[in-house]
Amino acid sequence: MPPRDDPMWRAAEAALTARMALRPNEGRAKNVILFIGDGMGVSTITAIRIFDGQSRGNPGEENALSFERFPYTALVKTYNVNAQVPDSAGTASAIMTGLKTNRGVIDMAASREVATCGDPADGVLPSLAERAAAGGRAIGVVTTARLTHATPATVYAHSPSREWEADVDLSAEARENGCTDIAAQLIAFSHGEGVNVAMGGGRANFLPREKGGRRGDGRDLVAAWRAHHADAQTVTTAGELAAIDPASTHHLLGLFADSHMAYEAKRGDDQPSLAEMTRRAIDILAQDDDGFFLMVEGGRIDHAHHAGRAALALRDGQAFADAVTAALARVNLDETLIIVTADHSHVFTIAGYPARGNPILGLARGLDEHGHPTGKPLLGADGKPYTTLGYWDGPGALAGERPDLDEKTVTALDYRQQAAVPLHSETHGGEDVAAFAVGPWAHLVGGVMEQNLLYHVMARAMALR
Ligand SMILES: [Mg+2]
Ligand SMILES: [Zn+2]
Numbered sequence: 001m002p003p004r005d006d007p008m009w010r011a012a013e014a015a016l017t018a019r020m021a022l023r024p025n026e027g028r029a030k031n032v033i034l035f036i037g038d039g040m041g042v043s044t045i046t047a048i049r050i051f052d053g054q055s056r057g058n059p060g061e062e063n064a065l066s067f068e069r070f071p072y073t074a075l076v077k078t079y080n081v082n083a084q085v086p087d088s089a090g091t092a093s094a095i096m097t098g099l100k101t102n103r104g105v106i107d108m109a110a111s112r113e114v115a116t117c118g119d120p121a122d123g124v125l126p127s128l129a130e131r132a133a134a135g136g137r138a139i140g141v142v143t144t145a146r147l148t149h150a151t152p153a154t155v156y157a158h159s160p161s162r163e164w165e166a167d168v169d170l171s172a173e174a175r176e177n178g179c180t181d182i183a184a185q186l187i188a189f190s191h192g193e194g195v196n197v198a199m200g201g202g203r204a205n206f207l208p209r210e211k212g213g214r215r216g217d218g219r220d221l222v223a224a225w226r227a228h229h230a231d232a233q234t235v236t237t238a239g240e241l242a243a244i245d246p247a248s249t250h251h252l253l254g255l256f257a258d259s260h261m262a263y264e265a266k267r268g269d270d271q272p273s274l275a276e277m278t279r280r281a282i283d284i285l286a287q288d289d290d291g292f293f294l295m296v297e298g299g300r301i302d303h304a305h306h307a308g309r310a311a312l313a314l315r316d317g318q319a320f321a322d323a324v325t326a327a328l329a330r331v332n333l334d335e336t337l338i339i340v341t342a343d344h345s346h347v348f349t350i351a352g353y354p355a356r357g358n359p360i361l362g363l364a365r366g367l368d369e370h371g372h373p374t375g376k377p378l379l380g381a382d383g384k385p386y387t388t389l390g391y392w393d394g395p396g397a398l399a400g401e402r403p404d405l406d407e408k409t410v411t412a413l414d415y416r417q418q419a420a421v422p423l424h425s426e427t428h429g430g431e432d433v434a435a436f437a438v439g440p441w442a443h444l445v446g447g448v449m450e451q452n453l454l455y456h457v458m459a460r461a462m463a464l465r
Contacts, residue, residue, distance in 0.1 A: 011317070022071050029337040029440040029461035032132070033327055034095070034284075034454075035067070037320050038088055038151055039302030039313075041345025042434055047310070047389060048317035050360040055318070065321040066328060067340035070436040075448045077432055078344045081110035085430035088302065089150035089162040091343035091451055096154040096295075097125035098455035106150065106159040115161040115171070117179035128455055129155045129293055131464045133192030136290035138250075140281045141195065144261045144274055144300025146202025148182040151343060155295050156195055157185040166205040170214045181205075187221050187228060194229060196280045196288075199254035199272075200299070201261040203236070212258075225253045225460055226352035238272040246283035263300055263312045264319040265413055274298060274319050282330045293462070296323055305346040306397035306425045308416040310389045313348075326372065327329030337439035337461045339454060345429035347392035352378055354388045357383040361411045364388045377405075391419040396424025420422075 003009050037044075045065070053063030080090035083103040101110045104442045111125035114447055129139045133313045141147070141155040148157075148165035164170050167181045180188070183205040189195045206221040207213025215221075226232045229251035241254055256271045267273065267285035272280075278296050285292035298320030304312035331338070355373040363377040363385045377385035385405045390396075396416035397447055409415060419426065435454060437445035441461035445454070 019071075024443040025334065025440045027334065027440045028463050029183045029335065029458075031286070031293070031331060031336040032458050032462055033294045033296065033331070033336065033338045034458065035296045035298075035320070035324055035327075035338065035340040036092065036095070036151055037298045037301050037317060037340070037342045038145070039305050039346045040298065040320070040433070041207075041348065041429055041431065043350055044301065044305070044313060044317060044346060045346050045434065047319065047348070047350055047360055048314050051314040052318050052321065054287040054357070054360060060360060061356060065412075066324040067321065067436045069280045070338070070438040070442070071075035072436045072437045072442045072445045074437075074445045076341060076435050076451050076454070077434040077448065079154065079430065080453050085428050086344050087150065087193075087428065088343045089154070092151045092154040093125070094452040095341070095343070095454045096127045096129070098128075098452050098459070099125055100450070100452050101125070104162050106153045106157050106162055108158050108160055109139070112160055115163070117160055117171070117174040117177040120179045121176060124158045127155065128464075129195075130191045131296075131459065132462060133194075135462075135464055136192065136288075138196040138285040138288035138290070138292040139189075139192065139194075140197035140285045140292060140294040140315065141199075142197070142274070142281050142294065143200035143297035143299045145200060145203065145297065145303070146260055147186065147198055147255070147391070148202045148205045149260070149299060150334065151297045151299060152200060152295065153182045153195055156189045157182045158414075159185070164166070166214045168214055183215075183221055184219070187224050188447060194251065195282050196250060196292075197252045197294075198254070199241075199252070199277045199281065201255065201257035201259055204258040206255060222253065222255065222424060225248055225251075237270050238276065239270075241272050241276065241280055241464035244280070246280065247287065249284050250281075251285070252284055254393065260300060260303065263304060263316055265312055265315040271272040274323040278323040278326045279330060282327060286330070291462070296324070296327070302346070305348055305391075307409070308394040308419060308426045309414055310417050311411070311413050311415060314360070335440065337437065337442060339435060339436040339437045339442075339458065341454065342433040345431050345433055346420060347393065347394075347427055347429045349390050349392070350388055352386055352388055356379070360388060361415075362387065362407055363405060363410060373456065387417055388419045391426050392421045393421035393423045395422075395424060396426070399421035
């Protein structure tokens with residue numbers, strides 16, 4: 001007899017019944033929310049899932065993050081036109097324009113040379129946000145990184161270089177030929193009603209040096225934003241954000257840090273969480289009867305990985321999953337397509353045969369020959385313990401002998417997991433990432449997809465002309 005009374009069996013049967021009841025929604029998507037966990041590869045999702053479960057007192061492996069309950073998933077091929085291992089600019093451009101392009105480029109064709117302005121109009125690829133805005137939808141972009149950073153920039157800007165965030169970053173050639181910086185393009189976005197909601201860090205790129213910013217052209221883009229939209233509001237703290245009245249706000253610029261916002265694990269009360277920004281953005285955008293397009297980026301999962309600090313990455317990943325939960329509580333999934341994906345992966349691993357429920361940030365502790373947990377750290381060939389989490393390359397690489405590790409050291413927030421190849425910054429990974437989808441036309445997200453196909457799914461769901 002099959003073990004039908006086993007809870008694991010019953011859970012599997014319930015999951016099967018739910019899958020058999022799935023029916024594709026072929027209605028028009030009034031709204032689309034695109035969540036991008038920057039650098040949130042599959043191993044990162046697994047580690048966030050376990051971390052999140054363990055933070056609630058469970059073993060963790062059985063946990064499911066908010067977006068892991070979505071009915072449709074795909075693997076996504078992330079390579080750029082000129083790169084086997086991609087960057088955030090090329091990958092987000094693929095998702096936002098429908099064509100893959102080169103590494104380092106914001107919404108411009110691969111036929112162009114990177115970081116050369118030439119003719120600024122040459123190879124400009126219209127973005128999904130531009131098309132959605134032209135069709136009457138409200139536009140929002142929310143990130144924990146600088147608003148001018150590569151991922152959010154693909155919503156509203158076109159630039160041969162992701163580095164041209166403020167005017168002082170432009171090359172002499174770019175200036176001469178009339179290319180403009182990314183911050184200036186956010187303010188100048190002229191499709192539809194312009195960008196309705198923009199929140200994140202990067203304030204210094206919007207202010208002149210005289211006002212504590214980085215700009216050399218004397219322009220105060222925050223003031224320009226207010227002048228551009230009659231009803232515009234600007235906020236710089238979580239308290240100010242909480243105090244706005246969404247019903248009377250149609251344009252909101254929130255700049256909560258000079259550069260990137262804080263890691264979630266180090267965030268003070270002055271900065272809003274990604275979930276809070278997401279809630280406010282939806283409250284404002286949902287007032288548009290034509291619907292909205294919103295990109296929400298968990299921008300610093302990537303930065304924590306580059307620093308080789310897994311604890312910070314997992315905490316930011318958990319906050320990213322919370323932002324998805326916040327969105328799910330606010331939208332009608334009959335008319336809202338939500339896609340959750342990553343732009344690219346990282347060289348981040350979960351390894352070494354730890355027992356079920358072993359603390360994900362801790363030393364790997366294994367099983368005895370009878371399958372019982374030993375409670376003792378597993379040892380490398382050098383006789384020393386190791387952690388479950390690690391990186392192939394990055395600042396955690398060691399010269400010579402490995403140090404003896406203890407639990408307290410490896411579970412500290414700023415601990416750098418060990419790595420093999422020494423690099424100042426840990427690198428992206430080239431394997432596929434996952435995409436999760438729910439809502440109208442979510443069933444088009446499936447199989448192994450080229451990354452630029454995500455654009456076509458969103459455009460089809462919105463019935464963009
Ligand atoms: Mg990013
Ligand atoms: Zn990165």
